[in-house]
Amino acid sequence: MTSIATRLIPTWLRQYQLAALPTDVIAGLVVGVLVIPQSLGYAVLAGLPPVYGLYAAIVPVIVYAWLGSSNVQAVGPVAITAIMTASSLLPYAEQGTEQYALMASLLALMVGSLLWIAGRLKLGWIMQFISRGVSAGFVSGAAVLIFISQLKYLTDIPIAGSSLIGYLSTMQLYARQLHPLTLLIGVIAFALLVANRYGSKWVWRTWLSSSSAKWAERLFPLILLGIAILLSMALHWDARGVATIGNIPQGLPRFTLPHIPDIQEALKLLPTAGLMALIIFVSSSSVASTYARLRGEKFDANRELTGLGLANLSGGFFQSFAVAGGFSRTAINVDSGAKTPLASLMTVLVMIAALIAFNSALAPLPYALLGATIMASIIGLIDIATLKSAWQRDRLDGASFIAAFVGVLIFGLNTGLVIGLMVSFASLIWQSSQPHVAIVGQLAGTGHFRNINRHDVVTFHNLLMLRIDESLFFGNSESVHRRILNALQQYPEAHELILIMAAVNHIDLTAQEMLSTLNQELALQNKHLHFSFIKGPVMDVIEHTPLIAELSGQVYLSTMDAVNALKQI
Amino acid sequence: MTSIATRLIPTWLRQYQLAALPTDVIAGLVVGVLVIPQSLGYAVLAGLPPVYGLYAAIVPVIVYAWLGSSNVQAVGPVAITAIMTASSLLPYAEQGTEQYALMASLLALMVGSLLWIAGRLKLGWIMQFISRGVSAGFVSGAAVLIFISQLKYLTDIPIAGSSLIGYLSTMQLYARQLHPLTLLIGVIAFALLVANRYGSKWVWRTWLSSSSAKWAERLFPLILLGIAILLSMALHWDARGVATIGNIPQGLPRFTLPHIPDIQEALKLLPTAGLMALIIFVSSSSVASTYARLRGEKFDANRELTGLGLANLSGGFFQSFAVAGGFSRTAINVDSGAKTPLASLMTVLVMIAALIAFNSALAPLPYALLGATIMASIIGLIDIATLKSAWQRDRLDGASFIAAFVGVLIFGLNTGLVIGLMVSFASLIWQSSQPHVAIVGQLAGTGHFRNINRHDVVTFHNLLMLRIDESLFFGNSESVHRRILNALQQYPEAHELILIMAAVNHIDLTAQEMLSTLNQELALQNKHLHFSFIKGPVMDVIEHTPLIAELSGQVYLSTMDAVNALKQI
Structure with a gap:
């Protein structure tokens, strides 16, 4: 007999072993603190005020901890869903408005519903729809777009558009509006973050042991953020014209009913939501199934669909934008010793603390620093290695990579992804089009x-x-x-x-x-x-x-x- | 030794047998006269003045006769390319403007270039990219949209949009603007045309032999057109507020250099042009290969790509919009005895005569009649039979039909086609996703x-x-x-x-x-x-x-x- 309590309480919690508690708590706190700068930055990338990055790391994370397929995957705002949100909403609402934030939540709700329906229909095999070349090409193209879009926070030039040409043409228009101090802060932060990330072999390992070096590398962005806040206060960057994120409103995300502007616009968002759902599922499954294998657990694609679906769906009612499983935050979680989703619940506590107690502390932070943080972390997503190996090992998949990559840069994210998929299917059909x-x-x-x-x-x-x-x-x-x-x-x-x-x-x-x-x-x-x-x-x-x-x-x-x-x- | 003359003159012309001359000439003249109402109507459907339908039946037809793969296929403006032109250009230019006509030719030029490049790359196998279900679902959905879009000429309500919901919402807005006489003309013409087409068994065959009945059925739309012109003159429909097509400018299409508005807009048209090229190739190949088999000839898909490509490419320089091979005009051509592309050149002569000598005769023709002509001929494209057989014989292909059909109605032509393709590929992958x-x-x-x-x-x-x-x-x-x-x-x-x-x-x-x-x-x-x-x-x-x-x-x-x-x- 399954009591209601048994059905409501997830297996991992019913079977929770107290021995896992200390590492779960530590891992969750570490992830929470470390992902704050990213979360703020991804909200900005999505066209939302920074605080929405913290909102997106609360309700969806709780729901995924409760219902998700993976014990260790850390979900939350990630770069790809952020830029897809921004490019999908471009035609419908202006960034920074109330209307825009409501549309972003509506999009999360649509994505969540599609994922949940796919889970109920047992469409887990859809994961196999996207070839390695297409997904790497898409992510690389998106990373280039993200990199360039972040230049606006380093230069104060209002770059907008949904493709490379859109960005470049607005950049040209405003090229004389450079703000020297903002640029200086951004460039220095970017240089330090890149040196930290790609030079850690030489920088940290000369003084520290290998594992301490790893933690030094991970903590560095947070330390830089602290230094930037202190400098900004001491030198009055705000008064000197450097854009800072300003006061973050205190308090938790509110329950908000979805706002459907007009049925035709909502319908036009649906195909975009479908592509986002596909990307969220494929990237999260890749994280979750990798860690499931490493930990000797089974990966259930349909449960992953349901978990991601309900996480996004419920997030849509609590001011969240679309979330997915993140590779880097999951890696930190596992390395810090997380064993169960309890770690994710600890992460949520950190977000809540940030929203309630430390909200005003973040005010002096320059946008340029968030931009530099995203730019430094996004470089790793430009996956030249996969293009190289695809070209050597499977020309057709190399062609799919290039089609998705170039497609994203020229035609924008959605069209680029569709072009990449078409090329990969075309090559599939070409292979079996001449049977014996x-x-x-x-x-x-x-x-x-x-x-x-x-x-x-x-x-x-x-x-x-x-x-x-x-x-x-x-x-x-x-x-x-x-x-x-x-x-x-x-x-x-x-x-x-x-x-x-x-x-x-x-x-x-x-x-x-x-x-x-x-x-x-x-x-x-x-x-x-x-x-x-x-x-x-x-x-x-x-x-x-x-x-x-x-x-x-x-x-x-x-x-x-x-x-x-x-x-x- | 191949002399230049031999290379320039197509094989069919060098080997021309005089015995074929009489039937070629007759077939060409018959097709030319019979397709005039359709051609005018498709131009209007594409958002262009009626005369562009005649333009589109001149240069591309000459080039296809010279370079195409099929001896009997009649190319020209068809319903699907017309509505795809209209929906592609909707965001970029206003229908009826000079700018719009230039964009339509630019689109033909882009479609032609893509087809030609595909021919040079020997991508003929791409024809196999679209399953029967997807193509039937897409065409059926497009036919419904075309049918509804033509209601505007019967009702004088300015219906616009690119999907069913767009149409329905504009219809609602203007529902009180009905013009009774226009509606009467349109409804009577539509009823007569439908009776002629679907009732010909009972109507014509009671008096005529089976083959005469076939010709009576084919000639009827032209006779109705003549009657409508006479009635319109006699009863001064124009003065009573019935929209008539007015004077058709005299003279042949002019050579016009393509007008590229701005590189970003042109690039955005490219994916649409790609989908149009795919549809044009698939539908034309299906016509051409069917008749090649019936006539015991070989069908060369790559030559068909080149022929269609150069036909559209050259048309783009001569005020044409995108053309394709048409099933009904090819059937008339073959039934009238056409043996070689000489028949198509005769068709061109008819168009030229219409443009030079009879241009003013068409002026009193009501738009409602053109709308009724298209509505009556488009019904046959709504392919419920294929949906039925797909559902009985291959559920997955039935699902592709429904996806493309519903997708077109809800999200418009391009997105609908892409959704249909995705579903058909998904079913393909699903089938081989669980190997033994x-x-x-x-x-x-x-x-x-x-x-x-x-x-x-x-x-x-x-x-x-x-x-x-x-x-x-x-x-x-x-x-x-x-x-x-x-x-x-x-x-x-x-x-x-x-x-x-x-x-x-x-x-x-x-x-x-x-x-x-x-x-x-x-x-x-x-x-x-x-x-x-x-x-x-x-x-x-x-x-x-x-x-x-x-x-x-x-x-x-x-x-x-x-x-x-x-x-x-």
């Missing part, structure tokens, strides 16, 4: 039939036997049709065509219509179409269709039966 | 290895042998990975894993990375990964990659070799 179709003959005295080009076989002048070596679908039915017609031209005397279907596992509508057309064409020439060895599942599909009802010939169980019935000697 | 992975053992005393569940085979406690029965790609590598890990859990004692790769024909980057990850995971557990029977083309791909370089085990030529080297008894 062999003319076969009988191995004398046996019931075996083999390719006439490779074996010494018996043929019959009135019979043409073709073996089709692939499932038939829209991607190859036209070329199979052409091959069959060519073979018939080669053997004009053959009036009985036998298609050996032993290797055909599926047959779709396009292929069925192709075979129907073939049947009619043969009938006009007074020839007959026969099948042999149709597999059970294929026969189930075509049994009651016109293809079989109007077939000019017969369906035979084996090729031997067909030959015995039809051969003329 | 069998645990095998040795048939005692032989070198054969078979499924342990089906055969009585010998196994070795330290060996796990898995046969993968499908090519590995992004669509199934995650599930193959999971199956392999499950099998390893089932046999914890097996420290040597042998993957039998005999059925793996391709391996993409995603799958290579999956196997690399597997190799590392096994190494952590002190287990080794081995391969046997890697096919030549697969080995060529992975030979110099980290997968082989860092492999913890060995690559064996045969499974027997692997077993002999590794077994512990």
Whole structure:
């Protein structure tokens, strides 16, 4: 008997072992403190006031801890969902307005609903929809866009748009508005963060042990943030024209009913929400399944869909924008010793503390520092290594990478992703568009039939036997049709065509219509179409269709039966 | 030696047989006269003045006659390209302006360039990209949109938008502006045209022979057009507030250099142009290849791409909008006896005559009649029969039909088409996402290895042998990975894993990375990964990659070799 309590309390909590408590608490606090600068920055990247980054790390995180598939994945605002939010909302609302924040939550709610529905429909296999090349190309293109978009906080130039050309053209317009002090702060912060990240081998490891160096590297952005706040207060950067984030409103995110502006606009957001849901699912699953394998746990894609779905859905009611599992925050969580989702709940406590007690402390922080933080962390997402290996190891996937990457830069995020997907599907279809179709003959005295080009076989002048070596679908039915017609031209005397279907596992509508057309064409020439060895599942599909009802010939169980019935000697 | 003349003059013209001349001339004239009402109407549907329909039937038709792949296909303005033009240009220019007409030609030029480039790259196989369900669903959805969009000419309500909801919301706004006489003309014309088309069995065949009835049916729209012009003159419809097409400017289309408004807008049109090129190619190829088969000719998809490409490209310089091969005009052409593209050149003469001599005669024609003509002819494109058969014969293709159809109605043409394509690819991936992975053992005393569940085979406690029965790609590598890990859990004692790769024909980057990850995971557990029977083309791909370089085990030529080297008894 499952009591309501049992159903409401997640397994990890019911089976919680107190031994895990200290490390869970420490890990959660560490993640919470370390991701504050990022969270503020991603909200800004999404076109929202910084405080929304903290909001997005509260309700969705609690819901994911309760219902998610992974014990250690840390969800929250991430770079890709932030920039997708900004580019999706560009046509509908102006950044910084109340209306915009409501639309961002509506988008999270739509994304969450789609993910949840996908989970209920058990569409976990959709994860396999995006090839390595497409996802790496998309993320790299998005990273370049993010990098450039952040330049506005270093230069004070209002860069806007949804593609590289949009950015570059606005940059040109305002190029004389540079604010020297802001630029100086941004450039120094960026240089220090990059040195910390990519030079940590030389910088920290000369003084520290390997594991201390790792923590020094991780803590450095937070220390820099503290220094920047102190400097900003001491030197009155605000008064000197440096944009600072200003007072963060005190208090927790409020419950807000979704605001649907007009049904047509909401519908137009839906395809965008679909693409965001796909990206959120694919990237979060990749994090969650990696750590599940490392920890010897099972990864359940459908539960991940449900967890992410309800996290975003509920977030949409509490001023959150779309969230996903983050690779870096999950890595910190695991390295700090997290064992269960309790760590994530600790992270939430840190966010709540920041919102209630430290909100005014953050006011002097310059936007330039947030921009530099994002720019330094985003460089790692530009994945030249995957492009290189794709190009060496699988040209077609390399082409998908380039299509997604260039597509994102030129046409923006959504169109770029769709272009990348199209190229990856096109290459898939191209690979199976030319299946092997062999003319076969009988191995004398046996019931075996083999390719006439490779074996010494018996043929019959009135019979043409073709073996089709692939499932038939829209991607190859036209070329199979052409091959069959060519073979018939080669053997004009053959009036009985036998298609050996032993290797055909599926047959779709396009292929069925192709075979129907073939049947009619043969009938006009007074020839007959026969099948042999149709597999059970294929026969189930075509049994009651016109293809079989109007077939000019017969369906035979084996090729031997067909030959015995039809051969003329 | 190929002289320049030989290269410039197409084969059909060099080998022209005078015997074909009479029927070619007659067919061309018949098609020309019959398609005038449609051509005017499609231009209006595309958002252009009616005369552009005649322009679009001149230069592209000449170029296609010269370079196209089909001897009998009649190209020209068609319903789908017209509505795609209108919906693509909606955000960029206002219908009826000079700017709009220039953008429409620019779009034709872009579509033509893409088709031509695809032809040079020999991408003819792309035709197989769209399944029967997706194309039928897309065309049906477009037909519904076209039908509703034409209501504006019957009601005088300015319906605009790019999706059903857009149409319905503008209709609602203006619902009181009905013009009774216009509505009466439109409804009567529509009723007569529908009766003519779908009632011809009862109407014409009671008096006429079957072939005369066919011609009566085809001529009827033209006769109705003539009657409408006469009535309009006699009853001064113009003065009574019925919108008429007015004077058609005299003269041929002019040479116009493409007008590129701004590089960002032109780039935004490019993905739309890509989708239009795909649709034009797929629908024209379907017409051309059907007639090529009926006439015993070969269909060359790459030449069709080049021909369509240059037809649209050159049309873009002569005030044309995008054209494609049309099913109904090709059928009339063939039925009237056309044998060569000379017939199409005759069609062009008719258009030129209409532009020079009869331009003022068309002035009194009411728009309502053009709207009714299009509405009556578009009904046939709503393809419920295909949906039915798809649903009965291939659920997944039925789902693609519905996705494309509903997508077009709700989100507009481009997004709807992309959604339909995504669903059809998703179903493809779903089908191959769960490949067969069998645990095998040795048939005692032989070198054969078979499924342990089906055969009585010998196994070795330290060996796990898995046969993968499908090519590995992004669509199934995650599930193959999971199956392999499950099998390893089932046999914890097996420290040597042998993957039998005999059925793996391709391996993409995603799958290579999956196997690399597997190799590392096994190494952590002190287990080794081995391969046997890697096919030549697969080995060529992975030979110099980290997968082989860092492999913890060995690559064996045969499974027997692997077993002999590794077994512990």
